[in-house]
Structures are given as structure tokens and as C-alpha cells.
Amino acid sequence: MSYLDNILFAILLILGGGYFAQNVKKLIRNIKLGHDVDRSDNPSERWKNMAMIALGQSKMVRRPVAGILHIFVYIGFVIINIEVLEIVIDGLFGTHRAFSFMGGFYDFLIGSFEILALLVLVAVITFWTRRNIIKLKRFIHNDLTGWPKSDANYILYFEVVLMSLFLLMNAADLHLQTIGAPGYESAGAFPVSQFIAPIFNGTSESLVHLIEKSAWWVHICGILVFLNYLYYSKHLHILLAFPNTYFANLKPQGQFDNLESVTNEVKLMMDPNADPFAAPAPDADATPAKFGASDVQDLNWVQLLNAYTCTECGRCTSSCPANQTGKKLSPRKIMMDTRDRLEEVGKNIDANKGVFVPDNKSLLNDYITPEELWACTSCNACVEECPVNISPLSIIMDMRRYLVMEQSAAPTELNNMMTNIENNGAPWQYNQMDRLNWKDEA
Structure with missing residues (x-):
């Protein structure tokens, strides 16, 4: 590889890495639009979750x-990222198979990479078949159309091309090693590409060399493109699954997150010795500016991290009892809508030099309807099924809270129940004096 090639490679690496870093900065900025929540408790349990769920795929x-x-x-x-590291070193310093000094261990590494590349090809082709030929129900659901559906296929095509180029590059390299071409000393084991290499028999050395270098360049450029495509894709979970599982809620499923200000108010009402006109303690939590959430800025940062981590696999929706009975709710759509609105808000901030300008839109109504929110049974099936510990339910409950506490827009049945509790001390429409009348009928 000439010095010109080294310089060109360095420029591509800087451009690709720089654009990726810019997108990561934007991603962190968007997630931080959510309000703060403390997820620093029980670090040992959090590390265990990350190891078992994100790393161990449990x-x-x-x-x-x-x-x-x-x-x-x-x-x-x-x-295979180890192999990418070698490619980067070769590209910057003009070496060829920089890690070949490892000897037998290097042979093991390259052989493992090739077997894994073949298994990835088998897996990707199977995934494509399940999506596009068998058409599993959760992949043809009406909330997975347009870009989300295309995105899933684009990633599969990316992976096929990258793995194929890797094997083609190795096959050409093996052929050049076999014929003793200059600069191609024997290094590596090739359990898969050895069956591809014979296609180069009878081909001129210069042409095989051109094919090997072309496959090398397209392969590394493809990796840089793939890296920067992640920000726009559901496959961002490749990077975010680890922090998402670490910062997931450790409380028992179903435990409601009460507002401190409301809890204090209820305690005040129930304390016969309390002075309702007394000034609040200096350290008392201030009443929040808004109860619940109507837009993404009202959610906490972990919920926004959840939205970016969503894999759109549809396990949540396929397990949702409301969705199974024909209701409009799809937990997957809740996460996709949250991410889409967050991206819209982020672009608004970018366009207005770091300041969000109200756009007369919100997550509630413009993306997620009250009908969807009230269809939820709060059973936690979506949370239990998610492979990376995302909680659509937490977003649903916060938006319900807004509807009830800010807009008094609960369904009639729920409003009647709350009115009865307020007036009668029970969900039923009976006077408190009449609640024991049933015993006289016994």
C-alpha cells in the first residue's frame, strides 16, 4: 500500500469517525432533554443485568x-471488530496482516472470523426470509411500514455485503499467498474462503491483487458507512443495549412511581395535627410545573434512552393482550413514536441554534392518541418480553397521568370511579351509610 493510500485511508477514517462522534454528541444531547432520574442505586445488580441481558442475551x-x-x-x-482493528492498522501503516506475528493464535483468530462470517450469513438470510417470505405477523404489523420496514432489510443487506466482501478478500489473499506473490507471506487459516479461492485459478496475479485490494477498500468503507448509518437506524441498539440494561428500573414490576409533591399533599390531608396554612419546609419538593407527560421533554432521560434503544422486534406488541384483542395499542409504536418526536425536537433545536422553538406539536395527540393510552391494561407483558429491558408502560403511565391530572380527560368510567372514591370512600356509587346494608339481606 502506497503512502497516498495511507493518507487517503487516514482521511476516510477521520471523516467517518468525526461524523460518528458528531451524531453521538447529538444523541446524548437529545437524551438529556429528559428530566433527571437517579439510577445509581444497587450497582452490582445493574452490572449483573447488563452482563446477563445485554452481553449474555438471556x-x-x-x-x-x-x-x-x-x-x-x-x-x-x-x-470481527478485532479483524477491523487489524484493517485499520494495515490501512494507516501500509502493513499486511499486522497481527500475523501471533502465529498459531492468529490462524485460530482468522479461522474463527471466517466461521462466524458464514454463520452470520446463514442467520441474516434466515432473518430476511422470516420478514419477507414467511412474513411473521409481528413483522407485517400495521405499525411497521415505510422506513422502519425498509430499515430492517437495509441492515440485512449491509451485513450480507460486508461478510461476503470479508470472505472474498480472504479468498483472494489466500490465492496470492499460495502462488507466492510479493508481500503476501503465508498467514492465517481459511476454513471457509479456501472453498472460494479456486475461482481465481488461471486468473492473472495483477487482477487477483486488484480484487483483493478492492474488496479490502469496499469492506472498510462499508464498515464506516454502517457505523454512521446506525444513528438513523433501529440498530442503534447495538451500542445502547448496554447502558439501557444497566439503567433499567430495578423496582418490582407494577410498582407505581408516585409524585413526591402529591404524596406530601395526601399526607397533609390525612394528618389531623397538620396546619394546612403552614409554610412548607425549606427542603420540601416543589410542585412540578406539569403533572405527567405530554411531550418528550416531560419524560425522564432513561425513557428517552429506551426510545433510542428500541429494536422494533415487535415482541412487546405480539405479547400485548390489548393488541391481541384488536385494540389500537402497540407498545412498539409507543417507542417508535417517542423516538420520532424526539428526533423532531432535536432537529428543531439544531435549526434554531440550540434553542427549542415551540412548534405547536406534541407527543400526545400528534403521535400517540389517548385511545392507545387507555387501551393499555398495565399488565407489564411488554416490559417482560423486551430483550433489552425497555419499558413502554412507563411512558404510557406518565402520559395517562397528564391526561388525568392536567386535563381531567380520563374515560367516563374512570372519572366516575374517582368521584365515588372522593365522595363515598369507595369505587361504588353508594352512600357510606348504606355500605353495610347487605348484611341485613343475609
Whole structure:
């Protein structure tokens, strides 16, 4: 590789890495638009969650076919990054197979990479078939159309091309090693590409060299494109699954997160010795500017992290009892809508030099309807099924809270129940004096 090639590679690496860093900065900025929440408790349990769920894929394998195939792709992605490191070193310094000094261990590494590349190809082709030929129900749901549907296929095509280029590059390299071409000393084991290499028999050395270098360049450029495509794709979970599982809620499922200001008010009402006109303590929590959430800025940062981490796999929606009975609710759509609105807000901030200018739109009504929110049974099936511990339910409950406490827009049945509790001390429309009348009928 000439010095000109080294310089060109360095420029591409700087441009690709710089654009990725810019997108990461924007991603962090958007997530921080959410209000603060403390998730620093019980670090040992959080590390365990991250190790078991994000790294160990423990929730993925509950559906064995998809889970095992995903593990192939996941391990391939992680381990083949070692090969990418070697490519970067070769590109910057003009070396060829910089890690070949490892000897037998290097042979093991390259052989493992090739087997994993083949398994990734098998997994990706199977995933494509499940989506586009078999058409599993959760992949053809009406909330997965347009860009989300295309995005899933684009990623599969990306992976096929990258793995194929890797094997083609190795096959050409093996052929050049075999014929003793200058600069191609024997290095590496090629359990898969050795079956591809014979296609180069009878081909001129210069042409094979051109193919090997072309595959090398397209492969590394494809990796840089893929890296920067992640920000716009559901496959951002490749990076965010780890912090998402670490910062997930450790409280028992179903435990409601009460507002401190409301709790204090109720305690004041129930304390017969309290002075309702007394000034609040200096350290008392101030009443929030808004109860619940109507837009993404009202959610907490972990919920916004959840939205970016969503894989759009549809396990939540396929397990949702409301969705199964024909209701409009789709937990997957809740997360996709939250992410879309967050992106819209982020673009608004970018266009207005770091300041959000009200656009007369909100997450509630413009993206998510009250009908969807009230269809939820709060059963936690979506939370339990999510392979990376996302909680659509927390967003649903915060938006319900806004409807009830800010707009008094609960369904009639719920309003009647709350009125009865306020007036009668029970959900039923009976006077408190009449609540024991049933015993006289016994």
C-alpha cells in the first residue's frame, strides 16, 4: 500500500469517525432533554443485568430460533471488530496482516472470523426470509411500514455485503499467498474462503491483487458507512443495549412511581395535627410545573434512552393482550413514536441554534392518541418480553397521568370511579351509610 493510500485511508477514517462522534454528541444531547432520574442505586445488580441481558442475551433466547440466530450475528459483530482493528492498522501503516506475528493464535483468530462470517450469513438470510417470505405477523404489523420496514432489510443487506466482501478478500489473499506473490507471506487459516479461492485459478496475479485490494477498500468503507448509518437506524441498539440494561428500573414490576409533591399533599390531608396554612419546609419538593407527560421533554432521560434503544422486534406488541384483542395499542409504536418526536425536537433545536422553538406539536395527540393510552391494561407483558429491558408502560403511565391530572380527560368510567372514591370512600356509587346494608339481606 502506497503512502497516498495511507493518507487517503487516514482521511476516510477521520471523516467517518468525526461524523460518528458528531451524531453521538447529538444523541446524548437529545437524551438529556429528559428530566433527571437517579439510577445509581444497587450497582452490582445493574452490572449483573447488563452482563446477563445485554452481553449474555438471556432474554433473546426465550424464543430459541430468533435468539440463537441473533447470537450468531451478535458474536460475529463483536469478535470481527478485532479483524477491523487489524484493517485499520494495515490501512494507516501500509502493513499486511499486522497481527500475523501471533502465529498459531492468529490462524485460530482468522479461522474463527471466517466461521462466524458464514454463520452470520446463514442467520441474516434466515432473518430476511422470516420478514419477507414467511412474513411473521409481528413483522407485517400495521405499525411497521415505510422506513422502519425498509430499515430492517437495509441492515440485512449491509451485513450480507460486508461478510461476503470479508470472505472474498480472504479468498483472494489466500490465492496470492499460495502462488507466492510479493508481500503476501503465508498467514492465517481459511476454513471457509479456501472453498472460494479456486475461482481465481488461471486468473492473472495483477487482477487477483486488484480484487483483493478492492474488496479490502469496499469492506472498510462499508464498515464506516454502517457505523454512521446506525444513528438513523433501529440498530442503534447495538451500542445502547448496554447502558439501557444497566439503567433499567430495578423496582418490582407494577410498582407505581408516585409524585413526591402529591404524596406530601395526601399526607397533609390525612394528618389531623397538620396546619394546612403552614409554610412548607425549606427542603420540601416543589410542585412540578406539569403533572405527567405530554411531550418528550416531560419524560425522564432513561425513557428517552429506551426510545433510542428500541429494536422494533415487535415482541412487546405480539405479547400485548390489548393488541391481541384488536385494540389500537402497540407498545412498539409507543417507542417508535417517542423516538420520532424526539428526533423532531432535536432537529428543531439544531435549526434554531440550540434553542427549542415551540412548534405547536406534541407527543400526545400528534403521535400517540389517548385511545392507545387507555387501551393499555398495565399488565407489564411488554416490559417482560423486551430483550433489552425497555419499558413502554412507563411512558404510557406518565402520559395517562397528564391526561388525568392536567386535563381531567380520563374515560367516563374512570372519572366516575374517582368521584365515588372522593365522595363515598369507595369505587361504588353508594352512600357510606348504606355500605353495610347487605348484611341485613343475609
